[in-house]
Amino acid sequence: MRTFRRYVLGKAAWYLLALAAAIVVNWYLPRLIPGNPVDALVAQLGGSAQGEQLKHIHDVYVHEFGLDKPLWQQFVIYLGNLLHGDLGRSFSFFPTPVLSLITQSLPWTIALQVPAIIVGWLLGNALGAIAAYRGGWFDRGAFLSSLFVSSMPYYCLGILLVFGLAVAIPLFPPSGGYSFANTPEFSSEFIFDALGHYWLPFISLVVIFIGGQAVGMRSMAIYELGADYVNFGRSLGMGDGRIIRYIFRNAALPQVTGLALSLGTIVTGGLITEIVFNYPGLGSLLFSAIRQNDYPVISGITLLIAVSVLVANFLVEIAYGLIDPRIRAAQSGDR
Amino acid sequence: MLTAFRFNTRFQVAAGILVLVVLFAVFGPLFPGRGDPFATVGGLYNHPSASLWLGTDNFGHDVFTQLMYGTRTSLVIGLVAGAVATLIGVVLGTLAGFRGGLLEDALMGFTNVIIAIPTFVILIVLSVALSNRNIVTMALVIGVTSWPWTARAVRAQASSLRIREHVDIARLSGAGTARLILIEILPYMASYVTMAFVLQLASAILNEAGLSLLGLGPSNVVSLGIMLHWALLWESVRTGAWWAFVPPTLMLTFIAFSLLMLQSSMNEVFNPRLRTGGAQARRRLARPEIRQAPVGGAGVAADPGA
Numbered sequence: 003m004r005t006f007r008r009y010v011l012g013k014a015a016w017y018l019l020a021l022a023a024a025i026v027v028n029w030y031l032p033r034l035i036p037g038n039p040v041d042a043l044v045a046q047l048g049g050s051a052q053g054e055q056l057k058h059i060h061d062v063y064v065h066e067f068g069l070d071k072p073l074w075q076q077f078v079i080y081l082g083n084l085l086h087g088d089l090g091r092s093f094s095f096f097p098t099p100v101l102s103l104i105t106q107s108l109p110w111t112i113a114l115q116v117p118a119i120i121v122g123w124l125l126g127n128a129l130g131a132i133a134a135y136r137g138g139w140f141d142r143g144a145f146l147s148s149l150f151v152s153s154m155p156y157y158c159l160g161i162l163l164v165f166g167l168a169v170a171i172p173l174f175p176p177s178g179g180y181s182f183a184n185t186p187e188f189s190s191e192f193i194f195d196a197l198g199h200y201w202l203p204f205i206s207l208v209v210i211f212i213g214g215q216a217v218g219m220r221s222m223a224i225y226e227l228g229a230d231y232v233n234f235g236r237s238l239g240m241g242d243g244r245i246i247r248y249i250f251r252n253a254a255l256p257q258v259t260g261l262a263l264s265l266g267t268i269v270t271g272g273l274i275t276e277i278v279f280n281y282p283g284l285g286s287l288l289f290s291a292i293r294q295n296d297y298p299v300i301s302g303i304t305l306l307i308a309v310s311v312l313v314a315n316f317l318v319e320i321a322y323g324l325i326d327p328r329i330r331a332a333q334s335g336d337r
Numbered sequence: 338m339l340t341a342f343r344f345n346t347r348f349q350v351a352a353g354i355l356v357l358v359v360l361f362a363v364f365g366p367l368f369p370g371r372g373d374p375f376a377t378v379g380g381l382y383n384h385p386s387a388s389l390w391l392g393t394d395n396f397g398h399d400v401f402t403q404l405m406y407g408t409r410t411s412l413v414i415g416l417v418a419g420a421v422a423t424l425i426g427v428v429l430g431t432l433a434g435f436r437g438g439l440l441e442d443a444l445m446g447f448t449n450v451i452i453a454i455p456t457f458v459i460l461i462v463l464s465v466a467l468s469n470r471n472i473v474t475m476a477l478v479i480g481v482t483s484w485p486w487t488a489r490a491v492r493a494q495a496s497s498l499r500i501r502e503h504v505d506i507a508r509l510s511g512a513g514t515a516r517l518i519l520i521e522i523l524p525y526m527a528s529y530v531t532m533a534f535v536l537q538l539a540s541a542i543l544n545e546a547g548l549s550l551l552g553l554g555p556s557n558v559v560s561l562g563i564m565l566h567w568a569l570l571w572e573s574v575r576t577g578a579w580w581a582f583v584p585p586t587l588m589l590t591f592i593a594f595s596l597l598m599l600q601s602s603m604n605e606v607f608n609p610r611l612r613t614g615g616a617q618a619r620r621r622l623a624r625p626e627i628r629q630a631p632v633g634g635a636g637v638a639a640d641p642g643a
Contacts, residue, residue, distance in 0.1 A: 016446075020453035027454070027462060034466040149601065153594040155543050157550060158586045161565070164574050165583070176575050266455030274547055277569060292465070292552045300465055304458045311455050 009323050017316045024308040029080050032301050089305070090298035094291070100302040103287060108306075110179055111283035115272045118204055119261075122211030127257055129212060130219025131250045134227060135242065145220055151213030156271035160206040160278040167202060174202045177280040203279045207272055218260050222253035255326055262318035266311045273307070348602035354595035358588070362412050365405035374398060374406040374559050382571075382578040392580040394564070395571035403559050404584050410560040411542050411592070414476045418541035421480025423534040426487025431526075433488070434495025435518055445492060452485045460544060464553040475548070475555045479541045487533045494526050501525075528607040532600050539596035546589055561585040 064070050071079070083090070089100035126148075133144035151159070168176035175181070180196045226232065226249045235245050276285030284303055291299035365371060379393035386392070391400035433444040459482045467474055498504060504521045512521070523530075548554055549562025550569070564585040568574065573581035 016449060017453060019446075020450045023450050024454045024458075027459060031462045031466045149597060150590075150594050153539070153597040154590045155546065155593065157547070157565070158590050161569075161574060161582050161586050165577075165579055169575060169577050170579075263452075266457070270455055270457035270547070274550060277550070278574070288461075289551060297465065301462065304462050308454050308458045311458075312453055315453060 006323060010320060013316060013319050013323075017312055021309065021312055024312065025081075025084070025305070026077075028301050028305045028308065029077060032297050089302040092291075092296055092299050094294040094296045094299075100298045103299060104284065104302055104306060107282060107284045107287045110281060111273070111276065111285065114200070114203055114276070114281065114283060115207070115269060118207040118211060118272070119265075119268060122208045123215055123257075123261060125208070126212035126215025127219040127250065127254055130216035131223045131246050131253060133216065134220045134223035135246050135249060141220070144216065148213040148216040148220075151210055152217055154210060154213075156207060156210050156275045157278050159210055160203065160275045163202055163206050164278060175199050179282040199279075199281075203275055203281050206275055207268075210271075211268060214264065215257065215260075219253060219257055222256055223249050226253050255322070258318060258322050258325070262315045262322070265314055265318070266307075269307060269311055345602050345606060347598055348606070351595040351598035351602060354591055355599065358408060358592055358595070359412065362405060362408040366402070366409065371402045371405060374403045376402075382573060382576070382581060385580050391584055392578070394581050395567055395573065400564075400580055400584060403564055404561075404588060407559045407561045407564050407585060408588055408592075410472060410555070410558050411545060411562070411589075414472055414479065414545045414555075414560070415538045415542035415592075417473070417476035418479035418483070418545070419534055419538035421477060422484040422537045422541065423487055423530065425480070425484035426533065426537075427491050427523075427526075427530055429484070430488040430491025431495045431518055431522060434492040434497075435499055435514075435522060437496065437499070441492070441496075445489070448485045448488050448492075452489065456482050457544065457547065460548055461551070461553065464548055470553070470555045472555050472558060475545060476541070479544050479548075483537060483540060483544070487537060490533060491526065491530065494529055495522055498522050498525055528603070532603050532607070535596055535600040535603070539593050539600075542592055542596075543589070561589050 087101055089104070091097045092100055092103055095103065129144060129148070133141045133148075164176050168174045175198055179199050180192060181199075229252075231248065232245060235248065273283070273285030273288060275281075276283045277289045280286060284306070288300065288303045290296075291303070366374075375396075375398060377397045378399045379389060379397045381393070381395055381397065383389060383393040383397070389399055389401070391404065394400050394403065429444050429448065433441040433448075460478065463478050463482065464470060464475070467478065499522070504517060507517055507521045545554070545560060546562035546565070549560050550565045552566055554560055554563045554566065562585075565582060568578075568582040568585075571581075573579075
């Protein structure tokens with residue numbers, strides 16, 4: 003237990019460092035935007051205002067955003083605000099707080115991505131293990147198609163799916179998270195409607211994720227195939243399904259770390275896919291924020307992505323340490 | 338080595354697709370009538386016809402010409418960004434792996450911190466902060482953010498090479514650090530670094546496409562991502578104007594697929610024991626396969642090499 007605590011603490015220290023780096027980058031870089039964000043805001047708001055009036059508005063905002071204070075003080079204020087969950091106010095929907103825009107979109111993104119990641123991980127690894135075990139044409143076909151699918155950007159498959167299955171052959175609704183006639187509420191009608199809109203983006207994420215996991219699992223499983231327990235099991239006359247299950251369990255461990263490593267990629271890929279589907283999640287919010295130079299919303303979203311990926315990574319690593327005692331023992335020694 | 342390449346069909350297919358794509362991007366714009374991707378040749382989403390092979394986009398530009406220039410932009414950005422990322426990764430990784438000690442701890446600590454932050458997030462924040470985005474700044478931004486994977490992989494290689502006998506012999510004969518790294522270490526990692534570069538190239542092209550799709554692409558040029566950006570913004574997907582989005586989508590997929598296939602077939606050539614066969618023929622591998630980054634902020638899910 004002692005070693006496990008050291009393992010967790012060691013990991014936590016690294017992730018805290020990364021978190022600090024992410025916060026600083028996210029806070030400082032937007033400040034490099036030429037002619038600070040207030041100018042952009044004033045230009046957006048004060049269309050009719052002129053001269054003195056414009057300058058007054060400008061000064062008020064400079065003061066409100068604290069841009070007249072020294073840099074370190076701005077950072078302290080920013081940190082304080084973060085701790086209160088205050089991410090500033092949106093420029094394009096002024097004065098709506100960024101946080102409330104994000105909390106509107108976040109459930110959609112979570113509902114789309116978490117099931118897609120779990121289902122994709124399970125199916126992809128199962129496919130990879132079976133392909134490695136069976137070998138031959140099945141392996142070659144599964145490997146090549148997995149490689150093809152996994153090299154495809156998420157949004158590319160999304161675009162092709164929308165066109166193929168929603169426009170050319172109208173099986174699914176082509177856009178949005180629910181019909182315009184509906185408003186988000188807890189009714190069976192709304193949930194049914196939302197489910198209809200859910201399939202296409204979900205499939206496009208899952209298929210690509212399956213491909214990536216299958217490619218990884220296949221080569222992990224090939225290592226396992228030569229192991230003594232496989233030969234022994236075979237000589238005992240065990241069924242294929244059973245041996246594949248053993249292989250799966252052994253080869254799945256590195257795949258857990260693989261999941262942690264690729265999480266950032268999956269999440270950002272999923273966000274861009276939302277844009278293709280006009281899905282009302284964070285990705286679409288980010289898209290419109292970029293179009294309107296809504297800097298507070300952009301940095302709120304990027305911060306949220308960075309933090310949640312870091313936290314998820316940390317949890318996966320802890321889970322990994324729990325599953326595999328060798329890792330605990332090996333890694334508590336160094337970092 | 339060359340015979341191995343000749344027998345590897347996947348390598349040939351991948352290289353073939355790549356050569357076609359490069360020829361298309363390099364020589365396509367030289368044909369008469371393909372001089373200006375921004376020339377207005379028609380109206381909003383004209384259908385493909387005998388003169389406009391892929392119709393027009395929302396501005397009335399010729400999609401086929403745009404595809405040539407877009408592919409060219411994507412390839413240039415990919416090459417520059419991939420080279421920058423590989424260079425930084427190799428320098429830091431070799432230094433860390435070869436020198437070891439405190440320097441290694443510091444460099445790898447830094448790398449691990451950067452790896453933990455999703456690359457695409459840094460890319461978005463950096464691109465938003467850049468006022469004037471052109472091909473070169475985009476390529477540099479992508480290159481500067483995507484080196485950590487290569488650094489990590491190269492470090493592992495360099496630190497295992499460091500204790501090989503031929504390095505010891507060179508060291509005993511009085512070779513300096515620079516000579517050791519250049520002559521005794523780097524050539525032994527050449528295949529590894531080449532594969533890392535191919536992956537970086539694929540990932541850079543996809544990252545550029547993702548950023549451009551978001552509206553953070555280079556200005557005054559056309560790229561595959563920018564074509565997709567306008568196609569999505571003008572609802573071409575939902576109005577059925579397939580010629581506006583299918584060509585860049587397929588082009589991106591072909592580029593990424595052929596690069597990844599190239600990498601995986603090179604891996605099989607350099608690591609012969611990875612070649613597929615029946616389950617019985619396989620034995621536990623003595624040396625682990627190359628394990629490189631999950632490629633591409635915006636696209637590819639898992640590491641193809643692992």
